[in-house]
Amino acid sequence: MNALTPIQRDRGLQRLRRLTFGATAGALVAVVGVSYVAAASYAGKSSSNASGTALNTTTSTISSSSSTTSSDTLQSTQAPSTGSSGSGTVTSGGS
Amino acid sequence: MMTVALETWKALGTWVHVVTTDADELGRATTAVHEVLEDVDTAYSRFRQDSELSRLNASPGRTVRVSPLLATAIDAAQRAALLTDGAVDPTIGHAIRLAGYDDDFSRLAVQGGPVNLRAWRVPGWQAIRFDRHSRIVLLPPGVELDLGSTGKALAADLAARAALAAAGAGGVLVSLGGDIATAGTPPSGGWRIHVAEDSREKPDGDGEVICLPAGGVATSSTTVRRWTRGAAVLHHIIDPQTSLPTTGPFRTVTVAAATCLDANIASTAAIVRGETAIDWLMSCGLPARLVENDGTIHYIGRWPDPSGVAA
Numbered sequence: 001m002n003a004l005t006p007i008q009r010d011r012g013l014q015r016l017r018r019l020t021f022g023a024t025a026g027a028l029v030a031v032v033g034v035s036y037v038a039a040a041s042y043a044g045k046s047s048s049n050a051s052g053t054a055l056n057t058t059t060s061t062i063s064s065s066s067s068t069t070s071s072d073t074l075q076s077t078q079a080p081s082t083g084s085s086g087s088g089t090v091t092s093g094g095s
Numbered sequence: 096m097m098t099v100a101l102e103t104w105k106a107l108g109t110w111v112h113v114v115t116t117d118a119d120e121l122g123r124a125t126t127a128v129h130e131v132l133e134d135v136d137t138a139y140s141r142f143r144q145d146s147e148l149s150r151l152n153a154s155p156g157r158t159v160r161v162s163p164l165l166a167t168a169i170d171a172a173q174r175a176a177l178l179t180d181g182a183v184d185p186t187i188g189h190a191i192r193l194a195g196y197d198d199d200f201s202r203l204a205v206q207g208g209p210v211n212l213r214a215w216r217v218p219g220w221q222a223i224r225f226d227r228h229s230r231i232v233l234l235p236p237g238v239e240l241d242l243g244s245t246g247k248a249l250a251a252d253l254a255a256r257a258a259l260a261a262a263g264a265g266g267v268l269v270s271l272g273g274d275i276a277t278a279g280t281p282p283s284g285g286w287r288i289h290v291a292e293d294s295r296e297k298p299d300g301d302g303e304v305i306c307l308p309a310g311g312v313a314t315s316s317t318t319v320r321r322w323t324r325g326a327a328v329l330h331h332i333i334d335p336q337t338s339l340p341t342t343g344p345f346r347t348v349t350v351a352a353a354t355c356l357d358a359n360i361a362s363t364a365a366i367v368r369g370e371t372a373i374d375w376l377m378s379c380g381l382p383a384r385l386v387e388n389d390g391t392i393h394y395i396g397r398w399p400d401p402s403g404v405a406a
Contacts, residue, residue: 074178074361074379075353077310079397081285085299088099088114088268089287092349093294094316095109095272 099282106132107140107247108199109272110294113258116282120262127261128269131254138164139242141188142199148240152188155236166230169223171356172245176220179364181335186218188239190338195324196331209325214337243331248313248359251276255355270294276311276355290384292318292347303384303401311355315362316347332366343369347386350376351398357381 004012100118102125104111113128115121139148147165161169172185195210196203223240224233234240251269255276258267266279268286273294277286285306289298294314296302305312317340320331334341348365352358361381365372373395376383382398394400 072174072178074357074381076380076382077351077353078308079382080288080305080307080312080351080399082399082401083284083287083304083306085289085304086287088101088282089289089298089304090101090112090114090268090270090275091273091289091291091294091296091298091300092270092275092312092314093273093291093296094314094319094347095274095294 107136107250107271108142108201109247110270111272112268112270113254114268114270114286115258115262115265116267116280117262117265120265123261123263124258124267127257128254131257132250132271134164135246135250135253138162139168139246141241141243148242151232151234152239155234155238158231158233161230161232163230166225166227166232168242168246168249169225169232169240170227171249172240172242173220173223173225175245175356175360175364179360179367181219182364182367183244183360184217184220184335185240185242185245186220186222186238187333187335187338188241189237190215190217190333190335191241191243191331192239193338194329194333194340195322196320196329200320200331203322205321206323207325209327212324212327212339214339217333217335217338219335244315244359244363245356247271248274248276248311248354248356251355252311274311274313274355274359275307277307277309281308288312290314290349292316292386294319305351305399307351310351310353311358312349312351313355313359313362314347314349315359315366317341317366318346332363334367341367341369343367343372344387345369345372345385346388348372349384351382 100115100121102113102121113125115124137146140146141148143149147161151159151161175183176185194212195207218238222235222238251271251274255267255269255278258269259278266281268275268277275288285308288305288307290303290305315332317330317332322329330340332341343366345366348362350358350361352361361376361379365376365385368375372385373393376395381396383395384398385393
């Protein structure tokens with residue numbers, strides 16, 4: 001087997017450096033890509049779930065807290081006063 | 096001169112009273128209330144097999160798109176559960192049926208054979224999968240809704256608003272079995288409300304009368320809608336923690352709030368909470384009247400105490 005000339009050896013080393021750089025850059029891109037997918041999934045942006053339905057408990061909680069029927073606390077009113085029975089009196093009691 | 100007028104009839108298994116400050120508008124207001132109550136009965140009666148709620152309860156595990164009215168009622172029930180830490184929970188449907196309340200109360204046998212009652216926690220309102228924007232609901236298997244408590248109060252609020260819109264002006268009061276909602280301008284001095292343990296008591300009977308400037312009043316009581324199964328005396332207010340009728344120290348609680356719905360949420364939660372009810376009501380800032388099982392009465396917040404001594 002013939003020995004490599006210095007020029008051939010230098011070309012081989014340069015080729016090896018290019019391959020190493022390419023492999024490293026590719027690995028970095030892959031890590032970033034996988035991380036993005038993982039982060040996106042963890043944040044709940046993925047539409048996939050085991051049951052295949054778009055509904056979930058989180059949605060339920062949000063809808064409750066942003067209810068249009070009233071606010072997120074029980075609302076008070078002007079204080080009632082003592083009165084006496086008369087026309088139009090109705091009874092509040094259990095039923 | 097305004098003349099207060101009153102109309103009374105029976106619907107949703109209870110007595111309905113409509114009061115208007117203008118007698119000439121009573122007819123229009125009454126018609127509007129009738130329409131709302133018919134819609135409510137169709138949407139979320141637990142005792143009609145053809146109601147939307149019955150069909151929803153019969154569709155476990157399936158997504159169902161419900162009407163705007165049923166969606167509003169479910170939304171209100173979930174809010175009630177959220178604001179009461181689950182003391183008022185719509186997923187008691189199965190529990191209340193097991194306790195024997197499985198039909199309109201007028202058709203329910205007051206006495207019957209023993210039922211197998213055991214303590215278990217209801218599924219909880221968080222189990223309901225509900226998107227109020229799309230109005231799509233999914234009840235997991237084992238989850239059955241009962242919107243009776245908040246549903247009736249919501250109906251009173253909706254009916255009062257509809258009646259006022261139909262009347263065009265003045266003021267309207269709607270009472271559904273003692274859950275009272277008002278809308279518009281009250282009569283001079285406020286709406287007169289006789290506070291009792293049973294809504295069937297005559298308004299001129301013994302007891303306290305309050306004048307309400309606005310908002311709503313609701314009373315929850317374990318002294319009505321009672322039935323016997325074997326040796327057990329049961330009632331309609333279910334503790335979600337045990338699935339059984341409540342056994343706390345208060346038999347009747349009346350609350351005033353900005354809406355009948357909020358008043359009902361608070362009165363029902365107070366019965367369920369029992370020992371902690373007074374502190375909780377005070378933290379809510381709602382005027383309330385509580386009757387202990389032995390008849391002792393407590394006045395909370397700005398509720399008018401006939402003796403002039405507030406709690």
